Amino acid sequence: MNHLLSIESLTAAEILAIVDLAKRLKATRGQEALKPLAGECWGLLFSKSSTRTRVSFEVGIRELGGDALFLSSSEIQLGRGEPIEDTARVLGRMIHGAVIRTFKQSDIEIFAQLSGIPTINALTDEEHPCQILADLLTIEELRGSLEGVKVAFIGDADCNMGRSWIWAAARLGFELRLACPDLYRPPTELLERAGAAVTITGDPEEAAHGADILYTDVWVSMGKEDEAVHRAAQFAPYQINDSVVKAAAPKAHVLHCLPAYRGKEITSEVFERNAGAIFQQAENRLHAQKAAMTLLKS
Ligand code: CP
Numbered sequence: 467m468n469h470l471l472s473i474e475s476l477t478a479a480e481i482l483a484i485v486d487l488a489k490r491l492k493a494t495r496g497q498e499a500l501k502p503l504a505g506e507c508w509g510l511l512f513s514k515s516s517t518r519t520r521v522s523f524e525v526g527i528r529e530l531g532g533d534a535l536f537l538s539s540s541e542i543q544l545g546r547g548e549p550i551e552d553t554a555r556v557l558g559r560m561i562h563g564a565v566i567r568t569f570k571q572s573d574i575e576i577f578a579q580l581s582g583i584p585t586i587n588a589l590t591d592e593e594h595p596c597q598i599l600a601d602l603l604t605i606e607e608l609r610g611s612l613e614g615v616k617v618a619f620i621g622d623a624d625c626n627m628g629r630s631w632i633w634a635a636a637r638l639g640f641e642l643r644l645a646c647p648d649l650y651r652p653p654t655e656l657l658e659r660a661g662a663a664v665t666i667t668g669d670p671e672e673a674a675h676g677a678d679i680l681y682t683d684v685w686v687s688m689g690k691e692d693e694a695v696h697r698a699a700q701f702a703p704y705q706i707n708d709s710v711v712k713a714a715a716p717k718a719h720v721l722h723c724l725p726a727y728r729g730k731e732i733t734s735e736v737f738e739r740n741a742g743a744i745f746q747q748a749e750n751r752l753h754a755q756k757a758a759m760t761l762l763k764s
């Protein structure tokens with residue numbers, strides 16, 4: 467594995483190796499003998515806001531022996547129109563790895579190709595692989611195994627999280643149900659390419675029926691703010707609330723990648739009842755990303 471650009475680009479073995487190593491790194495945090503990033507400086511190039519991703523990478527890079535440089539696109543020439551091709555060729559000569567949060571998936575792919583350094587997708591409009599890896603670790607911890615898990619994703623199934631779930635289901639072969647408005651269905655081309663066992667419905671309770679994991683994300687992803695009013699109307703029936711939870715398996719867990727908007731994609735009550743698992747997910751970002759960076763260096 468040279469880069470972590472998407473779940474689509476990983477094999478099942480690579481996904482499971484990251485989850486497995488993340489478990490071991492979590493259990494031995496603070497006692498790390500391995501410092502795979504010793505002497506290295508990694509750059510975090512962010513064109514969108516972040517709390518979890520930024521902090522978990524900054525901390526994780528330091529715990530692995532490296533140093534981290536946060537580069538907001540609004541403060542570097544990239545934000546004034548310098549091409550990604552030139553940014554990649556400059557930074558590739560100075561930093562040892564890059565963690566990029568941006569809009570276009572093609573930008574991180576170009577960066578990876580032209581910089582020649584390990585490159586990690588910290589969220590694009592198309593995928594959020596680091597979140598999925600942390601979520602898989604969390605599900606394994608909650609259930610003891612990923613085997614036979616039934617996941618229901620309710621909300622914007624065409625956003626980065628919905629799409630990364632489709633690829634995770636395709637690679638690992640678990641059952642994924644998507645509940646979304648017609649306008650926010652993932653493209654048929656993507657579903658065919660993934661070949662995952664995905665069912666799509668307009669009814670959140672139908673998707674939730676017997677599911678082990680109910681998952682949601684914001685209705686308005688970063689960069690879509692000017693669609694907020696339209697999206698609020700479209701997604702109103704796609705809230706995780708008590709009725710949806712009742713339709714799920716008796717011991718189902720509700721997960722959320724965060725940030726959460728209570729009263730929109732999830733009720734406050736459902737959120738707080740599942741806060742333990744949701745914040746476990748957030749913590750697992752650190753462990754999963756440390757595992758991914760360690761494997762990128764091996
Ligand atoms: N879940 C997630 O990526 O959070 P941030 O946007 O805070 O990084």
Ligand code: NVA
Nearest residue numbers: 625627683687688724
């Ligand atoms: N779909 C959300 C994920 C936030 C972590 C967004 O792109 O804003």
